[in-house]
Amino acid sequence: xxxxxxxxxxxxxxxxxxxxxxxxxxxxxxxxxxxxxxxxxxxxxxxxxxxxxxxxxxxxxxxxxxxxxxxxxxxxxxxxxxxxxxxxxxxxxxxxxxxxxx
Numbered sequence: 001x002x003x004x005x006x007x008x009x010x011x012x013x014x015x016x017x018x019x020x021x022x023x024x025x026x027x028x029x030x031x032x033x034x035x036x037x038x039x040x041x042x043x044x045x046x047x048x049x050x051x052x053x054x055x056x057x058x059x060x061x062x063x064x065x066x067x068x069x070x071x072x073x074x075x076x077x078x079x080x081x082x083x084x085x086x087x088x089x090x091x092x093x094x095x096x097x098x099x100x101x102x
Contacts, residue, residue: 004077006069012058012084019054022047057089067093 026047033040061067061082069076069091076091087093 001075004075006077006079007081009083010086012060012086015054015086016058019051023051026051053089054086055089057087057091059085059087059093061085065095065097068096069093 026044029040029044030048033042033044059067059079061079061084063082065082067079069079069087071088071091076088079085079087079093
């Protein structure tokens with residue numbers, strides 16, 4: 001199997017800010033729905049219940065580290081540059097050097 005180095009910058013800050021704004025909007029929908037129509041409360045409540053899932057895709061890579069990403073057992077790629085990334089929330093990220101001692 002050939003190593004795939006993912007070097008596309010996927011900005012984790014953008015996803016973090018958008019999901020926080022979506023939480024604020026969902027809370028607004030719940031309040032507005034309680035005052036007007038109940039289906040707005042349902043939509044807002046669904047996001048409040050399931051909106052944490054994108055946060056599972058936020059990954060921090062420190063200098064001199066790498067993350068190997070797998071999706072349901074299939075190799076997706078390797079992140080080698082340090083930074084704050086957003087990857088598929090269902091990906092498993094493994095640091096291959098996490099158990100090594102210097």
